[in-house]
Amino acid sequence: MIAIENISKRFKTTGGASHLALSGIELSVSEGEFVSIIGPSGCGKSTLLYIVGGFVEASEGVVRVDGVPVSGPGPDRGPVFQEFALFAWKTVLQNVAYGVRLKGRSRAEAEARAFELLRMVGLERFASFYPKELSGGMKQRVAIARTLAYDPGILLMDEPFGALDARTRSHLQRDLLRIWEEDRKTVLFVTHGVDEAVFLSDRVVVMGAGPGRIVDIVTIELERPRERAELVLDRRYQEYVARIEGMIDAVEAGAA
């Protein structure tokens, strides 16, 4: 569904020099697949996601979604980033309904669907609240519901749970998996958390820096549905985490 073909990205830096952030990235993601991208800070994970989203233009290469080259953002790719980017002046319900209205629905239809989505993320009781009245975890749930509202086939998630405390993060991971298991969107998920990547993903893409490149792709052969409490005790899960942590350590030490 997503074909990333030989993507490179060079940024101009101040003073006229340039910085090669990504080089020769090749990756195919199937419909309904959950793929995480992990790697040291600055290796270009966000840049790659933004290129797929059409927010940043590649210097070389092409990204195709269903065979069509990406030339800008589109409703087929829903971004969920770390900054919640909710409308401060709209209620929770209106924020989510906004996403539904992008699909050309009437206000009444949009609100009905928004309620359904709020139920899905466990926030129906907060429909009339404003973003400033919510915790970080709740805001991130609203942001996810708003993106789901226009039903993109692909979710592009850039450390969506990075700013949250460990407990809230683990609740949201579980909720995200539940939602994903219901309608199997294709997910590209950038994270710093190896455990999070292994828990959520079908495949984990490990990137290295200088320039940003793919070092390895690990297929996570753990059955679904996954339960965190069970999984952390599973030797295979522990081995995946240790193996990927080892790869990142090697990349950081310049050995990979």
Ligand SMILES: Nc1ncnc2c1ncn2[C@@H]1O[C@H](COP(=O)(O)OP(=O)(O)OP(=O)(O)O)[C@@H](O)[C@H]1O
């Ligand atoms: N708009 C920009 N202009 C110039 N350089 C940029 C720009 N955006 C990113 N870069 C550079 O590209 C490289 C990759 O950045 P990117 O944010 O994609 O990395 P990352 O792996 O997501 O990092 P982190 O894990 O810290 O979020 C970095 O060296 C960064 O300084």
